[in-house]
Amino acid sequence: MLLHFTKMHGLGNDFMVVDMVTQSVRLPTDKIRRLADRQFGVGFDQLLIVEPPTDPDMDFRYRIFNADGSEVEQCGNGARCFAKFVRDKKLIGRDTIHVQTAGGNIELNILANGEVSVDMGVPRLVPEDIPFRAQEQRPTYDLRIDGEEYEVSAVSMGNPHAVLQVDDVNRAPVERLGSVIEQHKRFPKRCNVGFMQVLDKAEINLRVFERGVGETLACGTGACAAVVAGQLQGLLGDDVRVNLPGGTLNIHWPGEGHSVIMTGTASRVFEGQTRL
Numbered sequence: 319m320l321l322h323f324t325k326m327h328g329l330g331n332d333f334m335v336v337d338m339v340t341q342s343v344r345l346p347t348d349k350i351r352r353l354a355d356r357q358f359g360v361g362f363d364q365l366l367i368v369e370p371p372t373d374p375d376m377d378f379r380y381r382i383f384n385a386d387g388s389e390v391e392q393c394g395n396g397a398r399c400f401a402k403f404v405r406d407k408k409l410i411g412r413d414t415i416h417v418q419t420a421g422g423n424i425e426l427n428i429l430a431n432g433e434v435s436v437d438m439g440v441p442r443l444v445p446e447d448i449p450f451r452a453q454e455q456r457p458t459y460d461l462r463i464d465g466e467e468y469e470v471s472a473v474s475m476g477n478p479h480a481v482l483q484v485d486d487v488n489r490a491p492v493e494r495l496g497s498v499i500e501q502h503k504r505f506p507k508r509c510n511v512g513f514m515q516v517l518d519k520a521e522i523n524l525r526v527f528e529r530g531v532g533e534t535l536a537c538g539t540g541a542c543a544a545v546v547a548g549q550l551q552g553l554l555g556d557d558v559r560v561n562l563p564g565g566t567l568n569i570h571w572p573g574e575g576h577s578v579i580m581t582g583t584a585s586r587v588f589e590g591q592t593r594l
């Protein structure tokens with residue numbers, strides 16, 4: 319069976335995008351892991367599947383699988399690539415695209431300059447909605463790790479995020495601490511871990527250890543979660559430039575109860591096919 323795909327990335331967070339509207343293939347977990355392998359497979363951070371919607375008000379359904387094969391609720395960089403993919407493939411003729419995901423419905427807008435702006439929905443802050451084990455909702459929580467206390471924010475953009483403040487992202491213990499917090503028992507579905515250096519109220523540096531992948535060059539939902547976490551602590555304004563190792567995203571959040579708007583680029587690298 320030949321599987322056609324498009325290799326894409328959002329600021330270096332890379333994807334294998336598969337159109338399951340015009341082709342139909344079963345991709346069990348072990349096959350996803352094999353395809354994700356950068357030596358033995360195609361190599362990607364996430365696999366993005368484009369499907370017809372089950373919700374008649376939506377244009378498409380968008381399924382997301384991490385490199386470890388786990389299916390997840392949301393992917394911000396992937397959403398921008400999704401928009402470019404369906405337009406380039408002429409699966410839709412409009413620049414505004416309504417997409418159904420496991421983490422909630424999102425709206426994608428392809429801008430005149432080729433960037434994509436995504437309404438990522440309203441962040442979830444109530445611990446049980448994240449999910450995060452806590453007595454009450456707070457801007458930050460104390461997480462005990464190996465006898466030390468770490469102050470983290472807990473935010474869901476459909477997928478769970480922990481966000482820590484650091485003085486310098488280049489010196490942050492992303493690998494060591496990221497993998498420990500990802501698996502922390504207070505995050506029953508694991509979590510993505512953002513290391514945020516606040517430069518001023520309108521700019522941060524950010525590195526993200528992603529659930530099911532490890533550190534990536536960029537994380538769209540991580541950028542959204544970091545801005546929410548920073549604003550809730552009074553550190554950031556409504557419009558923030560988020561500098562990630564792979565590039566910069568613009569995040570707009572007018573505050574609790576409102577959607578987070580993420581704007582950035584989406585790139586196609588090559589078309590491919592692989593025999594399953």
Ligand SMILES: N[C@H](CCC[C@H](N)C(=O)O)C(=O)O
Pocket residue numbers: 331363364382384390391392393394395396477478510528529530531536537538539540
């Ligand atoms: N690793 C994430 C999914 C991909 C998120 C990231 N690639 C983005 O751009 O938002 C999770 O397990 O929730």
